[in-house]
Amino acid sequence: MPATDSQAPAVPGRRRRSRATAPANTCVAYTRVSTDEQVESGAGLAAQRAAIQAEADRRGWTIVAWHTDEGVSGGVAPARRTGLSAALAAVCNREAAMLVAAKLDRVSRSVADMGRLLVEAERKSWHFVTCDMAVDMSTPQGRAAAHMMVVFSELERGLISQRTRDALAVRKAAGVKLGKPTNVPDDVLRRIISEANSGVSLRKIAEGLMADGIPTGVGKAKWHAPQVQRALDCQRAQELVTV
Template sequence: MNHVYGYARVSSTDQDLSIQEAALKAAGATIIRSEKKSGTTTEGRTELATLIEFARAGDCVVITRIDRLARSIADLANIVRTLEKKGVHLKATEQPIDTSTPAGRAFLQMLGVFAEFETAIRKERQLEGIAKAKAEGVYKGRKASIDADRIQQLVAAGKGATEIAKELGIGRASVYRYLK
């Protein structure tokens, strides 16, 4: 027998879950897992982890909107991939998302494409801002974490890369990279 599981989430403890829970029950959810946690990452969201673990092939996870499930497209993609591997469908009550249908999968993929596009635009703006700051002499980059003079002193003292790395608390590969 296939189950319909509901997942409800609010970001803070003073928010109310009852509206989401009622919508999930109306959508046929027999078991609802709820939590009051930030949605920025899946870490610490034990109710979601439990729900994903319990869901079996043919089951369905229902949410009200995808932002209740994940805030980032990367998290959403990971959750959807995990559910798909298990043969579990995802539906949203307030959005045309239903991974058991081609149209629902397409809509979810389109949301992903737009999110990636926005990320690319944001990255481009950041690079433009950095280039402008460098041109104005404002942006210097991060300070070197490796003391080049100290490496030279240790090499002159006859120490090997492994000893140098241990003494300076850096990776051996960093020492080799510097010595080239």
């Protein structure tokens, strides 16, 4: 009796591959705040969580995990953010079908980084959703709209930075002393400037200085975020940036 399809012998050396899929209507939530004031108050994070939870409730999604980056700039690459890296790993490993954020700029303010994320989402079959956009980023039109929003977000970040530099230059030209004097050594100032420019929060910079036993400008052992900010604002720090 000839074998039926269900009884057909397997072809030697050939294995049937089945691609795992994420559970339907599941998502990983991501939140981010960029300043120490938002980190300490919790207002920014609370608002984002509320927006994501409301959207999930409205659309019947199950949030399987929350990931957060505190005091991290939107210009920092995803691979250098602990929270976003964990969220991306979850959707790429098919632990959830979607990555959800309250706003597009919470995920990235970089056109290049956002482009790579959207390509990765399409390649690995997960969806990227933000509560502030009424578009489906699984479609070409939706991805184009997302790219345009990131373009303007990146422009806004650049304009803010430019206005800050211009204002400081005008004040300096007028003979205004920028910030209070500080006794922090130049090598410590350079470290603070470098870490701040890399997107490290003021609180994290302070913790790192204390961990390395570096005293403050007045000889105290304990650093706080406002002390780090004062060091960044001092005239000597502004001069070191231009060196």
